[in-house]
Amino acid sequence: MRVINKVLGTVALAATMAAGFGATAASADETRIALVVKALGIGFFEAAAKGAEEAAAELGDTEIIYTGPTDTTAEGQIEVINSLIAQGVDAIAISANDYDALVPSLKKAMQRGITVISWDSGVAPEGRQMHLNPSSNELIGNMCVKLAADHLPDGGQVAILSASATATNQNIWIEEMKKVLPEYEGIELVATVYGDDLADKSYREAQGLMATYPDLDAIIAPTSVGIVAAAQAVADAGKAGEVNVTGLGLPSEMAGAIESGASQSFAIWNPIDLGYSATMIAHALASGEATAEPGATLPMGRMGEVTLDDEGNGAMADPFVYDAGNIDEFKSIF
């Protein structure tokens, strides 16, 4: 794939390749959806491609062209987009390397009647028909509290370990967490501390939480540095199983914490679901079953539906929960 992409300069070559992708590529009734990723060879996107193939199998008559540049540059993606336009694919679903730089070539694609959506990492609204966010702030906030509450049937004390006190996304998530807190009976938020996304400071803050609140039951860290450091602090204090560290983290980084028991579960978007949903949406838009307009509801197969806001953004689902049962499967992916 890498080599092929590099020589993808001319229309002639591109056409040959399109034919090479599948025996039925030329048939008119087949929907060809290009899943364009930031760069090839990244576990997260390979997993998304797996989800896209799953969606294609479910839809039937759909071919997935999984492609992208060899490094995460906007230039590389522009080349890929141009060759996809030349191939005349039906839809492009892209995770963009640049918010603005891809707009002209994606506009060109849309002028040729190609459905364009962005997912994971978006492009400006004029460069796509809709953007699929893996989740929304409300869903993330709720999930963080739910993760802690699920392991505390009788209620208990939780504390939040954030990144820096000025991090916008962190503060939005903390706000959302506080909003849903009354819905979880018996869960008491005792403190919010800031580890500045530094391993050592987060570790100390977690130690401080355990010292200040001896009855602390859970630490919620919606930051990948903080959650790892807090889990390590809990494990080192011999409190694994007593204090549950949860929040947002990556499976590869959290595998050790799940193993030590410092973390029961944590969440982050599932790339397989993301690739699946993007493909479902792209197919629906390309076949005319649905139209992307503000307020529209688009189907995503087994993932349900997504409703678009005024700028054409939609949120896929709750963050996906990882625990001892599935961590081994995902830790090598991302």
Add this chain to the structure above:
Amino acid sequence: MLKRILTARETILAAAILALLVLIAVRFPAFVAPSNLIAVFNDTSPLMLLALGQMIVILTKCIDLSVAANLALTGMCVAMLNIMMPGLPVAVIIVIAVALGTLMGMINGLLVWKLDIPPIVVTLGTMTIFRGIIFLISNGKWVNAHEMSPAFKAFPRAELLGLPMMSWVAILVILAFFVLMTRTSLGRAVYAVGGNPHAAVYTGIDVGRTKFTAYTISGALAGLTGYLWVSRYAVAYVDIAGGFELDTVAAAVIGGVSIAGGVGSVFGAVLGALFLGVIKNALPVVNISPFWQLAISGSAIIVAVAFNAQANRTKGRVILKQAEAAA
């Protein structure tokens, strides 16, 4: 004699730390429990190690801003080495870490010595270069807890006589440094070079070589700390210990090491590091806004420097101004 002991920087600082502990104990009594104090000492060990390295460099009128980046690069190297060869004994890993750190320190030293580039520029440059190299060798990826071997992670946590190994390493290095600075010709040469470079030349001390040695020692300590850091927090990535170089400078300065060189002691630097360590560990438990935390750390540094300036004023008298100008 008594007055000298009472007004010595170390005594004042030790009193300040004690006062600080009392103040914290009023708000949070569990902080002064022996087990917690040991934890604070252990947590401050990396800072003490690096502050000693920083001290010896500052004593020679230089500065080493690359210590944290050196720590991070060494840490990443040994972590990746651990993935490739999980069976490698920890002793070998420590030797490799120290060797790598020494090498990086020597690069700093050579640039300052042979090319005569201002130390702040050299180490600012190598700081960025080291961080860049971490990104190149790791591709920006993390080395995570489950990828490291159990032995690799166990060493700094292993306890001997109730104290974790990381603390023992710090104690050993402090003692070795005390001997080095007060009982060896190198130690005295470092003071001479920083105190009066011209006089040092006349006494036969090679100023450049002494600076080179200081950087090498600082690098070796950074390398050692690199392994300890990565294994303690069980994670290695590009940004670990970001900004930590300034903490080491702060610890040295608070400990009475004069930024102009030539003045400072091993125990001063250690106490300076402990002072910062107590603040860092206490702030999370006394429930102070994170914005205040920064202001408090900053104020402590300014107060310390003000002290230094006071101390330097009464250091001595220049009796032959013209002669000095002529030299």
